[in-house]
Amino acid sequence: MAQFTLYSHPVGPNGWKVAQVLCELGLEYETIMKDFGDVENGMKTPEFEAINPNGRIPVLIDHSAGDLIIWESGAIILYLVKKYDPEHKLYPASLEEQALVDTWFFFQMTTYGPYTGQAVWFKVLTGNENPKASERYVGEVHRMCKVITKQLEKPDSKGWLVLGKCTIADLSFLQWTRFLYRLEIDIAKEYPTMNSWVEAMLAFPGVKKSTEGEVWMGKD
Structure with a gap:
């Protein structure tokens, strides 16, 4: 067991x-x-x-x-x-560094994830019946992608959100960012820095193992 x-x-x-x-x-x-x-x-x-x-x-x-x-x-x-x-x-020892990781981790939990979910709901799952709501949430997703890109491109970031390494903050964004194709957002073209970040995480042995048999990314 x-x-x-x-x-x-x-x-x-x-x-x-x-x-x-x-x-x-x-x-x-x-x-x-x-x-x-x-x-x-x-x-x-x-x-x-x-x-x-x-x-x-x-x-x-x-x-x-x-x-x-x-x-x-x-x-x-x-x-x-x-x-x-x-x-x-994946998570630092000091309280101060934990706070830095938690800031981005909770940004994903409370904002990036929920807004992306609502964007998919209004734009895709309900057939864009409420275009104003769809426009608002998709617009917020684009805004947050720019926030994330700016953070990843900081000189000391080394391509990660915080501490110059991959933490739970980065991993928490991975699947939601892969989900953006449903909003017709091509991160490889529109947000290449984020695309490199995603590709780096997908190359990790543990992430590879976790996605064995994954079916939802079939671009339905």
């Missing part, structure tokens, strides 16, 4: 974020994919809501800690690096 059980979804970026951190830290886990909606294998069933009352993925169960259940991707990732990253590969 693997140490962890991860409840995820083939499309949802947040589950993949957790998988990438697990793999980069060399932790063994089993993935159980859930469906959206109130169906037999869905996230709105009584069985799943007994695990996560919010009825969303991801959820992580740490079997080595008395079957500890954690939900919300940010909480899961912080738990993993605080407990299972003694070499500080």
Whole structure:
């Protein structure tokens, strides 16, 4: 039995974020994919809501800690690096450096991810029925891409958001940034610095392992 059980979804970026951190830290886990909606294998069933009352993925169960259940991707990732990253590969030791990482990490959690999700909802999933909302959210995604590009291009960044190395802050953006094709944003052409950043993360052994069998990037 693997140490962890991860409840995820083939499309949802947040589950993949957790998988990438697990793999980069060399932790063994089993993935159980859930469906959206109130169906037999869905996230709105009584069985799943007994695990996560919010009825969303991801959820992580740490079997080595008395079957500890954690939900919300940010909480899961912080738990993993605080407990299972003694070499500080993805999360620094000092409080001051942690604050720098957390700033970008929470920017992804509270702004970049939600705004990108809303942009996909209004522009793609609802057939652009509300063009003003679509325009607003897609515009915000472009604005944030410029913010990220500026940070990555700072002389001391070495191509990363903070501390001159890859941290959970960078990894938290990876799947959401790969998702931008659904908004007809070609980062290779429009944001080449971000594209190089994405390609660098995709080359990491743990990230490669986590995306084995990945199906959602099929550009539906």
